[in-house]
Amino acid sequence: MNEAKTGRSWLTEAKQDINQWLASMPKNADNQLIDWQWVASLDLEHGIGAAQSQNIDLIAVLNAADTALLPTPETTDSMQDSVLSVQQLHNLLKKDLAVRDRLESIIAQCNTAFMTDFDRLIASYRLPRALAYANRRLCDEIAMLRRIGVAMGLWTIAEERRGRVTVPVLQPVAGADNRVNLDNIQDRTAQIVNGRAERRAAEREQKRASDYAMSRANLSGVTSPGSSRVFDYGALDSTGKGSSGSFGSFGSSADSAEDAQARRLADYKKSDWRDAYLPGRDLDTVMGIDIETTGTDPARVYIIDAGFEFMNMISPRPAGEPSGYCYEQGYYEAGDAYGQARLSFGVPAQNALLGNPLILDLTGIDVRDRAGMDFRLFDEWPEAQVGLLQRLEQQPYVAHNARFEHSFFMLNVAGYAESYRAGNITIIDTLPMSRRWDEGSIPDDEHPYGNNTLDAYAKRQGALDASQNERHLGLEDTHIMLVAMKHHLGVLHAEGRGPWSAAGRPGNGGKRCGKRWWA
Numbered sequence: 348m349n350e351a352k353t354g355r356s357w358l359t360e361a362k363q364d365i366n367q368w369l370a371s372m373p374k375n376a377d378n379q380l381i382d383w384q385w386v387a388s389l390d391l392e393h394g395i396g397a398a399q400s401q402n403i404d405l406i407a408v409l410n411a412a413d414t415a416l417l418p419t420p421e422t423t424d425s426m427q428d429s430v431l432s433v434q435q436l437h438n439l440l441k442k443d444l445a446v447r448d449r450l451e452s453i454i455a456q457c458n459t460a461f462m463t464d465f466d467r468l469i470a471s472y473r474l475p476r477a478l479a480y481a482n483r484r485l486c487d488e489i490a491m492l493r494r495i496g497v498a499m500g501l502w503t504i505a506e507e508r509r510g511r512v513t514v515p516v517l518q519p520v521a522g523a524d525n526r527v528n529l530d531n532i533q534d535r536t537a538q539i540v541n542g543r544a545e546r547r548a549a550e551r552e553q554k555r556a557s558d559y560a561m562s563r564a565n566l567s568g569v570t571s572p573g574s575s576r577v578f579d580y581g582a583l584d585s586t587g588k589g590s591s592g593s594f595g596s597f598g599s600s601a602d603s604a605e606d607a608q609a610r611r612l613a614d615y616k617k618s619d620w621r622d623a624y625l626p627g628r629d630l631d632t633v634m635g636i637d638i639e640t641t642g643t644d645p646a647r648v649y650i651i652d653a654g655f656e657f658m659n660m661i662s663p664r665p666a667g668e669p670s671g672y673c674y675e676q677g678y679y680e681a682g683d684a685y686g687q688a689r690l691s692f693g694v695p696a697q698n699a700l701l702g703n704p705l706i707l708d709l710t711g712i713d714v715r716d717r718a719g720m721d722f723r724l725f726d727e728w729p730e731a732q733v734g735l736l737q738r739l740e741q742q743p744y745v746a747h748n749a750r751f752e753h754s755f756f757m758l759n760v761a762g763y764a765e766s767y768r769a770g771n772i773t774i775i776d777t778l779p780m781s782r783r784w785d786e787g788s789i790p791d792d793e794h795p796y797g798n799n800t801l802d803a804y805a806k807r808q809g810a811l812d813a814s815q816n817e818r819h820l821g822l823e824d825t826h827i828m829l830v831a832m833k834h835h836l837g838v839l840h841a842e843g844r845g846p847w848s849a850a851g852r853p854g855n856g857g858k859r860c861g862k863r864w865w866a
Contacts, residue, residue, distance in 0.1 A: 775857040
């Protein structure tokens with residue numbers, strides 16, 4: 348389908364894919380049966396929020412609520428059509444939160460279902476992208492309703508860290524306790540996300556225990572050729588657990604600080620899933636990319652800035668490419684980089700009205716200025732998506748903590764998921780380069796998990812002056828990442844480490860879907 352010619356109608360057309368999904372994904376991320384008829388009933392094209400479906404203008408309501416704090420005879424009459432009752436506000440927010448919880452549990456399972464669909468029953472990732480598109484606007488509506496409640500004096504909002512996520516918590520205002528029930532309009536994201544993590548951890552522990560028991564029963568402690576015990580998850584006692592009481596754990600409260608640090612370093616150096624993103628020894632032309640967003644959840648927030656450029660790790664910079672590119676930071680030198688591009692994107696009107704102080708402080712981007720005609724929304728700009736995808740397919744792309752960019756591309760870029768699954772996209776990540784091959788990143792008391800931020804990595808590799816900080820703009824961060832990567836690879840090559848070690852990989856390396864399940 349050519350989404351460039353169909354506007355938003357692709358959101359409705361995406362529901363035609365439901366039959367493909369229900370055959371391969373009967374349950375959501377919380378192991379509950381999915382009501383696909385309910386999904387088919389959602390108006391993804393025009394909005395799934397309760398206020399949207401009732402044609403309630405929340406911007407006008409918020410303005411009226413703000414004005415109501417200091418009413419005047421001139422404004423009172425004009426406010427009448429833009430006022431929500433306390434019960435209306437409560438009901439709208441309760442319904443929206445329930446819809447979001449239900450929808451996000453489906454979106455969260457789509458990646459696993461799509462990537463493990465080896466029979467290719469699901470041809471397209473269009474439906475998850477459509478669900479995420481509608482969910483972003485629903486999240487804006489939820490945020491607007493919360494802000495209206497603040498303006499009406501019903502509650503205040505506090506951001507609280509709860510386990511893996513930070514959530515907004517509604518707190519009652521004195522005198523408003525009996526006007527609205529806050530218990531059933533609180534955000535359940537932390538409860539849902541932490542619950543999923545606990546279930547996954549329990550499943551892993553169960554598998555480890557089962558594997559260990561199997562190895563003892565069937566193999567009687569046989570060792571592998573490398574003398575490592577089969578399914579060796581750590582020093583296990585007679586109960587199958589380590590001394591701390593959990594499978595594969597070491598240590599006790601009586602351990603010395605030196606022993607604890609030694610174990611921490613040993614664990615830090617162990618190979619893990621991140622190694623799949625490491626470059627190979629023959630890697631040459633790459634495209635570095637970095638995006639800035641209004642938050643961290645790709646199903647809830649917007650891409651507002653992207654920067655990319657190219658660099659050759661082995662061959663010379665192409666002679667025909669323009670030189671002398673000027674970055675925002677005057678002390679950045681283009682060096683071997685070429686093909687630089689910076690793209691700015693917008694947000695919907697409700698999102699802009701709410702503002703985003705955290706992102707403004709971090710990046711300098713004020714979303715309140717991003718709702719005009721000068722800034723198109725990335726998830727409504729198919730030409731920009733097509734152009735980006737074409738570049739991502741031409742050579743490996745590099746990002747720092749690349750899973751972040753990958754997750755946003757999956758739910759924002761038409762064709763990306765399909766191309767990735769087909770093995771046409773290779774991803775390289777400089778974060779595991781820092782973690783595995785840069786001794787300056789090892790854990791210490793200040794950084795118990797290692798210091799692997801882009802800022803720290805770039806400084807250690809001479810790509811960023813110690814007196815400066817990571818800019819948090821797409822192009823500038825891409826540049827220091829590629830400069831650091833090229834320098835790092837040069838050092839590793841000279842020392843015979845990294846890709847040039849005995850365990851190094853030939854070719855480009857990187858993460859890609861290598862096996863194709865069709866002829």
